Amino acid sequence: MKAQVVVVGGGAVGLIAAKTLVENGLETILVEEHEEIGVPEHCAGLFNLVNFKRLGLPISEKYFENIVRGAVLHSPTGRKIELDAGRSIAIVTSRRGLDLFLAEEFERKGGSLMLGNRVVNVTSGDNLVKVETRRGLEIKAEKLVDAEGMASILLRKILNKTTERNMWIPIIQLWVEGHSLDPRYVYLFFERYLPEFFAYLIPVNDEVGKIGV
Ligand SMILES: Cc1cc2nc3c(=O)[nH]c(=O)nc-3n(C[C@H](O)[C@H](O)[C@H](O)COP(=O)(O)OP(=O)(O)OC[C@H]3O[C@@H](n4cnc5c(N)ncnc54)[C@H](O)[C@@H]3O)c2cc1C
CATH class of the missing domain: 3.50.50.60 (FAD/NAD(P)-binding domain)
Incomplete structure (x- = not known):
């Protein structure tokens, strides 16, 4: 060929x-x-919305799962920091x-x-x-x-x-049901037992999400 x-x-x-x-x-x-x-x-399919659009990609029902506006960070000592952009900043896709x-x-x-x-x-x-x-x-x-x-x-x-x-860095990703978290945010967990990376939960809606460790 x-x-x-x-x-x-x-x-x-x-x-x-x-x-x-x-x-x-x-x-x-x-x-x-x-x-x-x-x-x-x-892949968890989370992409910055600006860059996604710069690539000329439409928001298509063929892969659209969710839109998020911020992140909630959990520190190893149990502190929680909420970052809210006040607007849509990332798309969650399949x-x-x-x-x-x-x-x-x-x-x-x-x-x-x-x-x-x-x-x-x-x-x-x-x-x-x-x-x-x-x-x-x-x-x-x-x-x-x-x-x-x-x-x-x-x-x-x-x-x-x-x-x-x-x-x-080895990562395992799983689907979870029943997380009950606000689906407008992604959740990052920094833990002492994860020194090189973090765990995440990326909601698809208020029940279903993807977790990665
Ligand atoms: C669990 C997990 C979650 C992630 N979540 C995100 C996220 O939310 N957002 C984000 O931006 N990034 C995420 N990433 C990273 C993202 O997946 C990668 O950066 C992205 O897939 C890289 O794309 P790529 O096309 O370079 O490589 P890949 O997606 O790995 O594609 C390479 C392709 O080449 C094929 N291939 C390789 N060698 C050959 C060969 N010799 N002949 C023929 N075919 C071959 C492979 O089979 C594969 O299909 C995540 C990664 C993991 C592991």
């Missing part, structure tokens, strides 16, 4: 890049290792829904999505890059966008660099 640009990775970065490329008339192929876009969902929306837009505008294809090799020559997937798919393109997230296959192959695993 041939294209002007090949994008590796169908997360938010790859999808937004790929959509922007086709919108600018470039023949683009996006390669994603998973069979389905947006799965598994590694990250899966958002990724699916971006993928649909990309395809609708003429992009090609190759799912279930893990890129395992990349080489270059004659002003072209060639990516090869585990399933034997070969794509030649003039440009490559590395959007593989924290994975670093391409980073290693092209720049001989890797992401620093000692900087990774």
Whole structure:
């Protein structure tokens, strides 16, 4: 297969890049290792509203979950600090829904999505890059966008660099029901047993929310 640009990775970065490329008339192929876009969902889907709009993303029912105006911070000593912007500042989305929306837009505008294809090799020559997937798919393109997230296959192959695993922070995210908190805020918990990060509760409404630790 041939294209002007090949994008590796169908997360938010790859999808937004790929959509922007086709919108600018470039023949683009996006390669994603998973069979389905947006799965598994590694994100709480909370985004700054200004930046969300700057990316040209509409507030769509396909992924909209909530709008928040501030945060409530809980300190390790039990103090509570409420930050209220007095206006809507962040959108809570279904990250899966958002990724699916971006993928649909990309395809609708003429992009090609190759799912279930893990890129395992990349080489270059004659002003072209060639990516090869585990399933034997070969794509030649003039440009490559590395959007593989924290994975670093391409980073290693092209720049001989890797992401620093000692900087990774393991997170587990779960859905909860019955939190009964004001859904206009997100809740952050700084605890002594979480020295490198914090726990969060991001409400979808006054009953359901996402917690991450
Ligand atoms: C629990 C959790 C909650 C989070 N909550 C938020 C939040 O609320 N707001 C926020 O802004 N950020 C949040 N983040 C961070 C956010 O998820 C990431 O910053 C974002 O997903 C990065 O997007 P990306 O496209 O670079 O990478 P990813 O979303 O990781 O996408 C990379 C894609 O590339 C694919 N891929 C990788 N290697 C290959 C390969 N060799 N071949 C083919 N495909 C490949 C992967 O399968 C994946 O689909 C959260 C992260 C976690 C873990």
